[in-house]
Amino acid sequence: MNLTLFNRLLLCTFALAPAVQAAPLSLNLRSQVETEARSGRYHSLTKEAEWDASKTAIVICDMWDDHYCRNSAKRVSEMAPRMNEVIKKARAEGVLIIHSPSGCMDQYADTPQRKLAQQAPPVTTAIPLETWCHLDKTREPELPVKIEQPCDDEGALRDKVRFYHHQIKTLEMAEGDAITDSAEAFYLLKQRGIDKVIIMGVHTNLCVLGRPFGIRQLVRQGITVTLMRDMTDTMYDPDEAPFVNHFTGNDLVFEHIERHWCPTVTSGDILGDGVVYRFPADTRKHLVIVTAEDEYKTEETLLPFTLKELGRSFKISIVYGDAANPNNLPGAEVISEADLILLSVRRRPLPKSQLDLFRAHLAGGKPLVGIRTASHAFQLRDKAPPKGLEQWPDFDTSILGGNYTNHLGNEIATFAKAVEGSNTHPVMAGISSNEFKTFGSLYQNTPLAAGTTILMTGRAEGIDQVEPVAWTNTAPGGSRVFYTSLGHPDDFGIPAFRTLLRNAIHWAAGLPIPAP
Numbered sequence: 001m002n003l004t005l006f007n008r009l010l011l012c013t014f015a016l017a018p019a020v021q022a023a024p025l026s027l028n029l030r031s032q033v034e035t036e037a038r039s040g041r042y043h044s045l046t047k048e049a050e051w052d053a054s055k056t057a058i059v060i061c062d063m064w065d066d067h068y069c070r071n072s073a074k075r076v077s078e079m080a081p082r083m084n085e086v087i088k089k090a091r092a093e094g095v096l097i098i099h100s101p102s103g104c105m106d107q108y109a110d111t112p113q114r115k116l117a118q119q120a121p122p123v124t125t126a127i128p129l130e131t132w133c134h135l136d137k138t139r140e141p142e143l144p145v146k147i148e149q150p151c152d153d154e155g156a157l158r159d160k161v162r163f164y165h166h167q168i169k170t171l172e173m174a175e176g177d178a179i180t181d182s183a184e185a186f187y188l189l190k191q192r193g194i195d196k197v198i199i200m201g202v203h204t205n206l207c208v209l210g211r212p213f214g215i216r217q218l219v220r221q222g223i224t225v226t227l228m229r230d231m232t233d234t235m236y237d238p239d240e241a242p243f244v245n246h247f248t249g250n251d252l253v254f255e256h257i258e259r260h261w262c263p264t265v266t267s268g269d270i271l272g273d274g275v276v277y278r279f280p281a282d283t284r285k286h287l288v289i290v291t292a293e294d295e296y297k298t299e300e301t302l303l304p305f306t307l308k309e310l311g312r313s314f315k316i317s318i319v320y321g322d323a324a325n326p327n328n329l330p331g332a333e334v335i336s337e338a339d340l341i342l343l344s345v346r347r348r349p350l351p352k353s354q355l356d357l358f359r360a361h362l363a364g365g366k367p368l369v370g371i372r373t374a375s376h377a378f379q380l381r382d383k384a385p386p387k388g389l390e391q392w393p394d395f396d397t398s399i400l401g402g403n404y405t406n407h408l409g410n411e412i413a414t415f416a417k418a419v420e421g422s423n424t425h426p427v428m429a430g431i432s433s434n435e436f437k438t439f440g441s442l443y444q445n446t447p448l449a450a451g452t453t454i455l456m457t458g459r460a461e462g463i464d465q466v467e468p469v470a471w472t473n474t475a476p477g478g479s480r481v482f483y484t485s486l487g488h489p490d491d492f493g494i495p496a497f498r499t500l501l502r503n504a505i506h507w508a509a510g511l512p513i514p515a516p
Contacts (some may be wrong), residue, residue: 022094024050025270029226029263032255033330036323041299042259043320043330053094055254057194058087059185060099060248061201061208062173069151071246073080073163075233075279076202080170082277083200086270091174096194100201100213101167102181107164113173117180119187120187125221129183131484133209133216140260143205144242144252150203150235152246185213186221196224198265200231208232215261229254229264230277244311247282251315285509287314288338292321292329293346293373296440297489302344309502314340322416327355327389335361340509344487344493346373349385355392360400365478367508371501372487375443385395400483401449401473405443413461414438416469416486416496422455425480427503430516434495440488442467447475456500458485470500473508480508 027049032042063080067073091097099113108114134145149159172178178188189197197218199208209215210226218225229250236249244252248370254264268275289306291298299320306316320326327348335341335357355378362368370377377391385391396402409413417435422428442460445468456470470484482504491497503513 017385019201022053025053025056025090026050026272027092027226027265027269029265030229030258031263032259034259035299035320039323040095041320042255043322044255044258044317044334045331046333050139050288051196053090055194056090056196056198057088057096057098057189059197059199059201059213060087060097060101060167060171060257061199061211061214061384062100062102062203063168063201064101064104065166065168068158068160068162069235070153070158072151072202072235076168077170078279079231079277080168081234082267083183084171084199086228086231086267087171089270090198091177095198096188096192097174097177098185098188099167099171099173099177099179100185100211101179102103102180102207102211104160104166105179105181109177111165111173112175113177113179113264116176117178117184117188120191121182122187123190123372125186127220129186129212129513130217131182131212131222133212133214133220136216139225140256144256145205145234145236145249146240146242147205149237150240150370152237152239153326167420180213181211181442183217184213186218186223189223195222198226198228198270199288200228200232203230204250204257206235207237209257209261215257217476219261225262227254227257227262227264228267228270230240232269232304233279242307242311244307245284245313245392247279248311248315250305260379270377282315284313284315285339285511286317286337287340287342287505287509288342289316289318290329290332290335291318291344292326292348293344294326295346295373296344296487298344298371298487301489301492302342305501306342306343306505309498310505313506313508313514321345327351327386339366340505341366342505343367343368343370343374343377344372345377347376347380348378349380349389349391350378351388352390358392362479363477367480367510368399368475368482368483368510369501369504370400370483372440372443372485374483375400375402375445375485377393397449399473399475399479400481401452401471402445403447403449405444407443408463408465410441412441412463413498414440414442414458415461416456418456425455425501426452426470426507426513427470429503429513430499431496431503436493438469438486438488438497439490440486443469443485445469445485456484470504480510482508
């Protein structure tokens with residue numbers, strides 16, 4: 001056969017062969033779902049999803065080469081290399097990449113990427129497209145971080161002038177990408193039949209939400225959006241409310257978006273390596289609060305306490321009990337990521353998979369702090385658990401080193417006092433040796449397990465009985481453990497108790513005790 005004819009036939013064969021369907025994008029979409037109507041508390045839930053790459057775009061918001069806030073510019077340069085790897089992988093899968101360095105279009109006027117965005121025909125929308133989408137009070141409250149002076153630079157601040165000229169060059173632009181900083185992005189999506197967008201870049205509480213190609217605009221126009229939460233940053237200064245670590249401020253904004261606008265994903269979803277990027281300066285330990293009890297309102301007291309007292313030192317997640325099913329902890333999977341657990345659970349047998357999360361944490365030698373009903377967290381009183389659930393009957397004795405048997409009457413006034421000589425223990429730093437009034441009944445825990453260190457005792461008025469109310473223990477796996485039977489809602493108004501719990505969490509995590 002003539003070679004030229006053979007080649008033609010071969011080309012025809014390839015042309016007639018069906019196109020190979022690209023593998024879908026496998027994403028783990030994290031959302032915040034209210035525990036019950038109007039509770040103001042949220043389960044953090046993750047569900048798997050598959051998105052058609054050919055109907056997906058990545059929008060890169062304002063990843064400029066510089067910024068008036070030097071720390072902000074530094075963080076952009078730090079995450080840009082991994083962001084570029086995400087972009088390259090997504091591009092290879094068939095995802096449209098839209099670069100949106102606002103205010104820099106003159107730098108790209110003659111590029112094919114800019115012209116690609118400009119050629120998309122305008123479309124009529126039911127809701128007018130906006131040049132900036134302000135906070136929408138019909139669907140979201142005020143943002144959780146203040147931005148009166150958003151830059152977290154140390155020392156003298158730069159003037160708020162334009163320091164940027166183009167997108168940071170770490171992010172490669174390729175054939176088939178688009179460049180725009182306007183509603184052209186929406187026109188391009190409609191032209192391509194794209195109905196899903198992954199957005200990344202800076203800054204989450206400002207441009208990522210508000211730009212004409214940002215979250216608010218796209219969601220309002222019916223586009224399915226997700227934020228890549230580890231490829232973004234927030235404009236926030238820890239010296240502004242709520243006075244938490246800069247990266248805790250990031251987390252608060254992510255949660256706001258997950259509650260009111262769209263789910264979030266991580267770069268590991270695209271790259272398939274399971275890695276969640278952390279900025280080099282983000283050295284926080286991960287504290288996971290688990291609260292599931294009906295007696296002492298710790299679902300209301302613990303999160304405000306930890307944000308105020310621990311928000312500078314810790315990444316904070318919270319797992320609430322299920323309002324519809326008391327023996328379930330929605331979102332409990334985050335326990336596997338914890339450096340430290342703060343436990344406030346009362347008589348909840350759990351599915352084995354959930355109880356195993358606690359067992360694995362402790363078997364790995366990781367610390368735990370328990371308050372009040374944690375002494376009888378996973379055990380019913382004198383009855384077997386419902387089918388399919390498990391108890392942990394020796395959790396109190398083997399892990400906490402306790403011996404809870406009962407409590408005295410709720411109507412009897414109670415008092416607590418530091419044990420003589422305990423002032424040398426880090427947990428007791430800044431706590432007076434004077435007795436102070438506490439709230440709630442006195443728990444009966446005598447005798448404790450060998451090896452525990454009692455730090456504080458309590459008494460009930462008119463009763464000749466002293467009980468340990470705060471102690472440390474070492475669990476069988478080597479975990480540092482602290483427990484206190486205090487934790488009534490009114491105890492959180494006592495400075496000595498707040499100091500005790502704050503110190504205990506830092507001590508258990510192996511961190512220095514903060515100054516009062």
